[in-house]
Amino acid sequence: MEYVLRTRGLTKKYRRFEALKGLTMNVPKGAVYGFVGKNGAGKTTLIRLVCGLQLPTSGEIELYGADNKDKSIAAARRRIGAVVETPSVYLDMTAEDNLKQQCMILGLPSFDCVYELLKLVRLDNTGKKKARNFSLGMRQRLGIAVALCGDPDLLLLDEPTNGLDPQGIIDMRELILKLNRERNITVLISSHILDELSRLATHYGFIDDGRIVREMSAEEFQSARRKSIRLTVTDTAALARTLDKMGIGYEIIGESAADVYACPNITELSGALAENGCEILSVTEHDESLESFFISLVGGNGNA
Template sequence: MEEYVLQTRQLTKQYPKHTALAQVDLSIRKGSIYGFIGQNGAGKSTLMRIISGLAFPSFGSFELFGQSSASGIVQARKRMGVTIESPALLSHLTARGNMEVRRLQKGISDRASLDKLLNIVGLDHTGSKPVKEFSLGMKQRLGLAIALLGDPEFLILDEPTNGLDPVGVMELRQLLTKLNRDTGLTILISSHILSELHLLATHYGIIHQGKLLEQLTAGELNEKCRQYLHIKVDDSDRAVEILMDQAPAKINRMPDGSIRLYESTERPGAISSLLAASGLEIEQFMPVSEELERYFIQKIGGNSHD
């Protein structure tokens, strides 16, 4: 019998002039990374706010860790970590100061965990710098550290890559993957960067205009969407030779000299290390999921507009 961290039943949120959520039945399995896909205004943040206790549904219900009563859900929320939209931070305090305030609010006794979490998100070097001087990306990372206080079992992240540069996005993906793998942390994450979700999520939900259109596993999505690695190096002939010899897969050479490598997208680190060890200078290296975007656009029935 499968265990679910979250299940919603006909969850609906209505406002005077529009419906933000329309009878949503969503299920998130324990230990999964659930990628929530949808345009701005599709209902992603509304659902996350309801589950987190920041908004109330018009009707419908949900179970959190198997609890459906009001008192049971209040207790179950203590097992969650949440960052929705812009993290609520005290701008005059340091990163550690913000962490200390949240630690006290949550009644967490372990002060040593603050430095550990700041190190995990790459903010251990900020010292006495106040949050008001942080970049957007730094604030996003601090919000993640706060969400991880108390070792939650369920993490809700609304657009956590906002403000992060490509390296920061990659590091966040690696961190979430590691937390999921090592601790069994269940994650609900929304993002506009579909290619990143395609590298991270184990399950997906596609929402449009408040309606949940589809739920599917990563395996089911991969059957419908083909990924490739976009590679550009200083010697494409040599790169093709190496890839054909060491990592047999379908390779397409493009007119601009770049390479598209299919069927090896599950191990991009090994591929980039192979090329670098062969003395090639890597100019561009990224996973591409054009098919995922096409599938999403096709699913919502039109063109994509943020």
């Protein structure tokens, strides 16, 4: 398998705080690599190191075969585009002027790509409107358009759906998929919205406390995640007590539903619940969610 980005034993220390503790990861070419981790796990730090915004304390980054200690890393970085936390756009300029600025920075001979990119991110009708007057979603899209200047082969997106409304999230998903499928751009994306990430990613990297705890493809995730049955009941508290007594793993999903990670004897369970005054309303087969898988992997209920 060909990898566009690899890291080996990457560490980053900020005075006494160690953000990355020997992180090793591999991003295959053509993948949409979902980067999953809690707040402070080191996702943004890794993206900053790859982009050259910060220097690693130790370890290696290999970008398109170029080591971060070699001068060739500068040429390799020309093949990436990135949106790190907030989009890097001039707020006092229009979308078109922002893209022209980026073309100049990249030393592109013409501004031919500008209109195409504006159309791609659906900002072609913004006219003279300055970026400071854009909505958050528009700014995110402009940030991606800026990152796409120069036809990058690898796109790094740090929480691109943060603060977006549901329509904005859908638009962003479609844009990322389009870039990946039509332009064959490898995408590394970190997101808190794991459900959203699971609709995009072809590969996952689960990070916890500055280390990659597991890397897997979407296919491997499909087979690795636990099967469950979703029970809809009249009293989830009674269900929880009963399942605890029976020693069965479960997760309460809402006021009346729970995912049960086993195949219990339904008759036995139904009887036990009836004794507690609880009825089973429905039983459906259900796959474990990415969120649940992540929690089972890293433990705890911290913010993913």
